[in-house]
Amino acid sequence: MDFGGGNPMLVSSDGVDVQPVSKSRFLFGIAETYDVIVTIPEGTIEITATAQDGSGHTSIQLGNGTLYPAKRIDRPDKVAMMKQMARMDMKMGAPAMVGNKKKNTPEVLMQKYGMKMNMKDGEMKMGNDKMSMKDGKMNDQMDMKMDDTMGMKKDSMSMSHNGASNKMEGHMHNMPMMQKDSTSFDYEERKTYFNYDFLEAKEKTEFKADLPVNEVLLNLTGNMNRYVWSMNGVPLSETDKINIKGGEVTGITLNNLTMMHHPMHLHGHYFRVINEKGERSPLKHTVNVPPMQKVIIEFYNEEYGDWFFHCHVLYHMMGGMARVFSYDTPRDDRMKDYPVQKLIDETDHYYSWGLARAGSNFNELFLTSSNIRNEFGLRAEFDYDQNLEAEISYNRYLNDWVRVYAGVNTETSTPDSYDTFNTVGLVGVKYFTPYRFNVDVSMDHQLRPRIRLDRELLIFPRIFLGRRIRIQSRFWMGQ
Numbered sequence: 407m408d409f410g411g412g413n414p415m416l417v418s419s420d421g422v423d424v425q426p427v428s429k430s431r432f433l434f435g436i437a438e439t440y441d442v443i444v445t446i447p448e449g450t451i452e453i454t455a456t457a458q459d460g461s462g463h464t465s466i467q468l469g470n471g472t473l474y475p476a477k478r479i480d481r482p483d484k485v486a487m488m489k490q491m492a493r494m495d496m497k498m499g500a501p502a503m504v505g506n507k508k509k510n511t512p513e514v515l516m517q518k519y520g521m522k523m524n525m526k527d528g529e530m531k532m533g534n535d536k537m538s539m540k541d542g543k544m545n546d547q548m549d550m551k552m553d554d555t556m557g558m559k560k561d562s563m564s565m566s567h568n569g570a571s572n573k574m575e576g577h578m579h580n581m582p583m584m585q586k587d588s589t590s591f592d593y594e595e596r597k598t599y600f601n602y603d604f605l606e607a608k609e610k611t612e613f614k615a616d617l618p619v620n621e622v623l624l625n626l627t628g629n630m631n632r633y634v635w636s637m638n639g640v641p642l643s644e645t646d647k648i649n650i651k652g653g654e655v656t657g658i659t660l661n662n663l664t665m666m667h668h669p670m671h672l673h674g675h676y677f678r679v680i681n682e683k684g685e686r687s688p689l690k691h692t693v694n695v696p697p698m699q700k701v702i703i704e705f706y707n708e709e710y711g712d713w714f715f716h717c718h719v720l721y722h723m724m725g726g727m728a729r730v731f732s733y734d735t736p737r738d739d740r741m742k743d744y745p746v747q748k749l750i751d752e753t754d755h756y757y758s759w760g761l762a763r764a765g766s767n768f769n770e771l772f773l774t775s776s777n778i779r780n781e782f783g784l785r786a787e788f789d790y791d792q793n794l795e796a797e798i799s800y801n802r803y804l805n806d807w808v809r810v811y812a813g814v815n816t817e818t819s820t821p822d823s824y825d826t827f828n829t830v831g832l833v834g835v836k837y838f839t840p841y842r843f844n845v846d847v848s849m850d851h852q853l854r855p856r857i858r859l860d861r862e863l864l865i866f867p868r869i870f871l872g873r874r875i876r877i878q879s880r881f882w883m884g885q
């Protein structure tokens with residue numbers, strides 16, 4: 407949001423009054439609300455909201471005469487972002503579905519995939535073993551020295567373009583979320599966007615020190631490639647309710663391990679968003695957690711029943727980034743027609759999509775229907791001379807990248823004719839590797855092994871280069 411003038415005075419957040427604060431620009435998460443008092447000057451003021459990804463903006467103009475224009479935020483470089491995400495997906499991103507829940511506890515995930523700050527040496531590192539092992543260069547790029555002139559702040563990690571040294575500039579191209587949209591305003595202004603330090607409650611919001619506190623760590627995790635979103639590497643459909651007890655305080659550390667913002671919303675409660683105002687930390691029902699950053703919230707448990715807690719980017723919610731907080735009290739009779747399962751099923755839908763490729767010498771068709779764990783696929787390849795191969799398969803995802811499958815493959819066995827088909831059953835494993843290779847190793851019911859490898863490479867903003875290799879034994883084992 408940007409106000410072109412009118413001395414905007416922010417007086418309330420999520421419907422709760424706050425200490426009035428003069429603010430002409432702020433980042434505004436989905437489902438957050440702010441009340442702002444503006445004084446229309448002699449002339450017209452413009453108020454503009456720009457989508458954070460630069461995909462669009464909208465404005466209103468109030469008054470008559472000379473225009474006081476609002477600023478728009480630069481469009482981020484989406485291709486650079488995509489390229490980077492493609493790299494980060496595998497090497498940096500925390501998994502949306504952890505393979506081993508016992509081993510990958512929330513604490514382990516935070517350690518392994520979170521930002522590590524060492525303020526003493528003024529160094530910041532992305533903590534990821536895989537990254538440093540597989541790509542030393544990447545690791546260098548992510549390390550940065552920090553000092554005041556670079557305009558970094560430990561809690562916000564925002565950076566200014568102006569203040570950065572040349573060396574930093576080069577490095578910053580690898581951090582899209584912290585880049586680009588800073589060009590039109592400086593750090594002093596910008597540093598307040600990615601945190602809530604500007605909000606101060608009108609009264610003390612602290613809870614009594616003698617109340618029992620239940621600490622919960624929720625890492626926000628996701629996989630852009632499959633579009634599965636979760637907390638602690640577990641989507642809603644695969645987890646239990648989080649039990650909370652009346653008369654206690656619940657303290658939640660929200661630790662974002664993705665490269666996207668997540669505005670987290672809790673039904674039925676106001677929570678404190680811990681900021682530098684300390685005992686006067688503001689009360690909100692929705693809090694935005696910026697990429698790779700941490701926000702701590704706390705609330706006093708004084709309700710009953712079940713309460714939904716979810717990312718308010720509804721695509722993320724439907725992809726599994728949600729939890730149910732439960733007071734473990736008997737269910738209200740009026741809720742009979744609304745079983746929790748209904749809600750849980752909402753976050754584990756089947757989605758279907760397809761792809762058709764027409765070529766001068768052959769055509770291809772792919773159809774896929776998938777929910778979080780299960781995927782049904784059809785692939786067909788045929789040319790203009792009556793040669794055809796088709797395969798249907800059922801795939802089960804073990805984690806984000808590995809799936810086992812069983813299927814049936816059929817192909818014409820007489821060249822250039824539909825007269826005879828060779829049909830086999832097969833089982834195999836597909837692995838989407840770092841650097842985005844698809845590896846598919848299978849064995850058919852005649853015990854013939856087959857390996858397929860393919861990868862697509864974005865070479866220009868709208869042009870992909872694709873390559874597929876297939877190695878198949880045409881003969882029985884031993885022959």
Ligand SMILES: [Cu+2]
Pocket residue numbers: 667668669717718719722723727
């Ligand atoms: Cu989200």
